[in-house]
Amino acid sequence: MNQDLKNDRFLRALRREPTDTTPIWVMRQAGRYLPEYRATRARAGSFMALAQHPELACEVTLQPLERFDLDAAILFSDILTVPDAMGLGLSFAAGEGPQFARPVRNAADIDRLGVPDMEGELRYVTDAVRLIRRELQGRVPLIGFSGSPWTLACYMVEGQGSRDFATLKAMCWNEPALAHRLLDVLARSVAQYLAAQAVAGAQALMIFDTWGGLLGPAPFREFSLRYMAQVVDTLKTNAHARELPVILFSKGAGMHLPTMADTGCAALGVDWTIDLDQARRAVAGKVALQGNLDPAVLRSNPDTIRRETRAVLDSYGNHPGHVFNLGHGITPEVDPEHVKVLVDEVHSYGRTLRMT
């Protein structure tokens, strides 16, 4: 497999095999900091129209690869496509973040939820994956992704973004059986969704657990980690997905890396609040690591970007299994020229590092 790939650094690093330099991609690399993205987004009319139109989704997925020497592409989509396909009605009000027209509030709402049809409501996603794979022509691998069951549930129960997602937390404490029913149908849906992306041509899979870090240690294991592990387990039973590396990323979960590394995933995403040498010791060689430059560094100047980039590379050191990334998504204010500085520094210093 992947024999047609011209650049397999990213997949080799995820398998903790040696590479000529450190591979890099950037969370939200197809995004608002790029003028060409903003132009396509304006043509589409809305964020969801852009995500649901395979040709346009393909176009914005490829845009950052034209500018920068990135080692992976990531499907342009949203983490909340699965609950939207479950009938909750996702929209993005300007500057307001995601909103669901029909949030999930009680047992009846949860009982109504079923695993969406991957070739029905979610066909636009697999169509986009197929189209992007064709257009990539093996330049770099394509990453498919989903929100984690916990993170999907946060938005589904709250109906929108929140500082603390206390509505779902209260359900977990007061009616844990109900919360588990919701998380179980989400874990089954996310697993099928990621498997469908694998069948359509995704070459690695990532689960974004944006809000796992809002939980204390015991609830994190019970309500977030457990269902990511269920997704990974299910993917291992799928003929197409079982060979694909899975990356788990829980923001603010630096203290949970050892338990996360035991799920059977290939790699963990790491935010910038922990040093990579400490993270590497925490996972004891079980998984690769992806991260972890503070995204705010891209809003400083080129000299600082180079220096801080080298510090992240030095922190991981000359070991296999590092995929460079930011510790969180790139923000809209960033100058695209600064991303070029970052990508080029990772590749050039990554080569130097391997000579030490």
Add this chain to the structure above:
Amino acid sequence: MNQDLKNDRFLRALRREPTDTTPIWVMRQAGRYLPEYRATRARAGSFMALAQHPELACEVTLQPLERFDLDAAILFSDILTVPDAMGLGLSFAAGEGPQFARPVRNAADIDRLGVPDMEGELRYVTDAVRLIRRELQGRVPLIGFSGSPWTLACYMVEGQGSRDFATLKAMCWNEPALAHRLLDVLARSVAQYLAAQAVAGAQALMIFDTWGGLLGPAPFREFSLRYMAQVVDTLKTNAHARELPVILFSKGAGMHLPTMADTGCAALGVDWTIDLDQARRAVAGKVALQGNLDPAVLRSNPDTIRRETRAVLDSYGNHPGHVFNLGHGITPEVDPEHVKVLVDEVHSYGRTLRMT
């Protein structure tokens, strides 16, 4: 000293001495969840008018003690009084959080900053402390507080709240000498401010480092922790303040507890993303711990509140040196009856725990 105190559980716990039960106070206990607070706040006209009027500040400081069996009072004020007194013009737009009319942006702005006059611009704070001490009549000790130098700098440079405070971060990376000059004048000001509160009658001091957790490990030590340590060191040279326990609280800094415990502070505040048994091992008996119930628990039901409260107490175990608190400030939606459930459960289960 403190011989006039009727309830010294809080101070004893900070010294890691045995107590009959676990003391509790609640961050932002004088706040919007209380209807009597909202009434006084309405009379004052604005948040800053309330904070700057000693009689009204005293009134709201004492309100939660009338309802609940709390073991400490905390001065009603804001973490940003020091930069306001430096001339930056603090205000709170409705629902918008703090704003400065004159943010700090460059070397000239920083050179203009001086340590404010504690008996001038900040006299309203020491007046409030003296008045509250008199009105408390020794019922419980009074906590004085300030924002940390880093957290003050975040707002001063950004001019308002922010997701990432990238403006100050960029200054730290691009012009570190400038950032250090700003943080140094803030550390000197915060130390004098806390010392003035000690002279006026505060019996413990707390430093709120709300945004320290936004920094990676090395910048946290260089730009946040270092200046909290400077404040603690300076307080040790003050005849009035040297005997007072200092509590440091950096939100999201669970991984930094060992280094924070070495500053000479008496206690560390801990948010809910780390278990207290793990935190206790991390600080190795050097300091007391304050925390760490998830504030969202107060939005569940009384049975859940009791159960989760006992879990926090069990996590610390039957050791001296625990002050119960939330892991962050109480939110406006909380039913005051739920706070009563919390306080009573801490005291009753805390007694049970000491018999094991």
